[in-house]
Amino acid sequence: PSQTLLGNFFTIDLDVIGLKDLNDVLLNASYGSGLECFSKAVYRSSLPAYSIWTTRWLFRAKAEGIYNIEFTLTTWNETYTLTYPMKVFLPIIAPSVNVTFFVSDYDGESIQRNIMLKLVNPAGITLNLPIGSSGNVSVKIQMGRYEWYAYDGNQTIGKGVVEIFRPENITLRTWLYDFNVVVLSTDGSPLAGVLAILKSLTMNTTKEYVRLSGSTGLIRFSDIINGSYNLKILGWQGELIENTTVTIQKDELYHRVVAEAWVVKVRVLDTDRAPVFNASVYLLDENMTQIKTVETDENGYALLGGLVRGNYSVRVEYSGVVVGYQYFKVPIEGQILEAPCRICRLEVIPVDPWNNPLIGSEVTISFRPTPYTYQTFSGVFKDPEKPISLLLPEGSSCTIRALSGLYEGSSDIVVRRSTRLVLNTSIRMSAVFMPGLTVFFWIFVVYSWRRRIRVFSVEVLKLKSMLSKLEELYRSGEVDAPLYGKLKREYEDRLHKLLEGGSS
Template sequence: MSISKEYVRLSDSNGLIRFSDIINGSYNLKILGWQGELIENTTVTIQKDELYHMVIAKAWVVKAKVLDVDGTSVSNASVYLLDENMTQIKAVVTDKDGFALLGGLVRGNYSVRVEYLGVMVGYQYFEVPIVGQVLEIPCRICKLEIIPVDPWNNPLIGSEVTVSFRPTPYTYQTFTGSFKSPEKPISLLLPEGSSCTIRASSGLYEGSSDMVLRRSTRLILKASIRISAVFMPGLTVFFWIFVVYSWRRRVRVFSVEVLKLKSMLSKLDELYRSGEVEASLYGKLKREYEDRLHKLLEGG
């Protein structure tokens, strides 16, 4: 009599599948991959405990290489591996050389999605095996280089450069760096279509520019002399000169008026003593001069 029974097990982290309490006999062994693909289909005969059967799955180690619009490798990009049913298998970040190890993949159809700074910049279908086992993924990532210069096109070495950009209408990021030399301009990679505001400042100079990054660009950012930096100190100096001049002029006029009134009082006294001014007129003029002098001294 033929008896059939089905046993299903999952492999552990070491790839080991253990079947316990199985009676001796011949069995059909089928091993399926994580996609459901058939890796092994054979017959094994069990006649003793601890029978080991080694399965070598035919798989190919595949790497993905993320490239910008100029064909240069991109680090820190997120690569998502999907099976043919669009189920995510794994996520990997590219290394400094732009590579992401997708791992050992059996024959089949796959796809990858690439994100950079939170924006999807690339998508590609591929089939395993692939030639060279390296999948190159061109992405919509552009390089922005910035060289700040003064009004006479001299590089502003040491100037501070700030790039504010929006990879999407809902995200906002900022990069800040110091410009060292024209041979090593400020450089950063951004998703294609990013809206950017670039500012540079150095001493008396400042400049800014707005742009939408459509392709890799080297921007010569021309700075101009800051009006506030030139005229505000001058205006401040002029203001204090005016204040000092006005004060000194006011003091000088005040002193002249006081001396003039005192001289008039003295002259009036001489005329009165010599009998040239009547007593009534003398009293009237003296009171008037003294009142004017008193008011002047109080106001000064």
């Protein structure tokens, strides 16, 4: 070090290189009264030419001031002297405050994590503060002016000066910039899915960034350290679009790339040349290697993206069935490829036995696009002008059923072309037979119940009349007491049993 604090220990490594053979070599050090040396003079009997003799000297600062340490090397007939200046400071005792440090990119948009922050005070004291995954570090530190350095591994990503005089959160901005690449086709349309590789030319360790362009053709590299880079732009098939050197020395720099490519759309059509929604389109190169997969929109369009000059093909699948192939060459006229496919439209109109549309009927279409797949579609028939409609791969086997109140009907067909099916229904026998059976059952139950009640009532009245007559005969003396008691018990038992049976 060139300076140190009072009371600190410091070391000096001294290398002696002989330009010729030396014998009886003595190495010693002299210093001022403000320093103390803990190393002794060193003797060596010989030092061969061009060899290196390294020694380490330990000192301690005892008093403030500027001192010259003189290293002296002597032989029998020669003396060599080297002077080393050292400044000793008094330690400055200042109040300490709690500070939280954040390290960000140049514009403060993103906080850096897993880096090292180093603070150096005017006396040369260094404080190393690792910043982990939390993105900040808190420390209690003396107030004052500090130099700061930020490191990502061995790479310096920023430095500056910070003044600390109160507790606060401090964001230190580095040399990490945002770099943007815009990739366009020859007609100015953005190219999506283009690969960009940014490789450092100035760092000690080679660092490489890889990004893909989005739907707007933008490739954004965030938090890139300033310096020179090799930029490569590659197409979908690995073809080189651009290979250049860029220098990043400011934030939000834009680099524009115009590729010899054409944005191509494909439009999938059914057998009636109507657009097909939600068809899967597979883009293949001339070697039949799949490049990408896209889905068609409600107008039957799918964006294949920017394609370079060459031969391509598309394979169209619908409901898991391959329904069309189309070969084409780029550039293509109008940049829209039409792909007619073996897809048919099935329309269903359910009617009653008198050929009246069955509004509100539930229609279920069960179909097999292949012998190994089975799918079902259901819908409610609401308007004769808008039949139940479904797109199906050509050759699909279908079973169509309609149900509405008393009516039901079904039909089996194989769809080989677009078809409008009038599905005839009939009255369901179960809908007529079951209600009639239910009515007959309840009539029988009511009749049996009423008949039983009628017989029960006659028997009860008869027994009550017999008991009344017995009472009259007993009071008139026509029936003696023993016979009266016996008959009364008999009548009452019969009445009691009859009432119990009726209540159950």
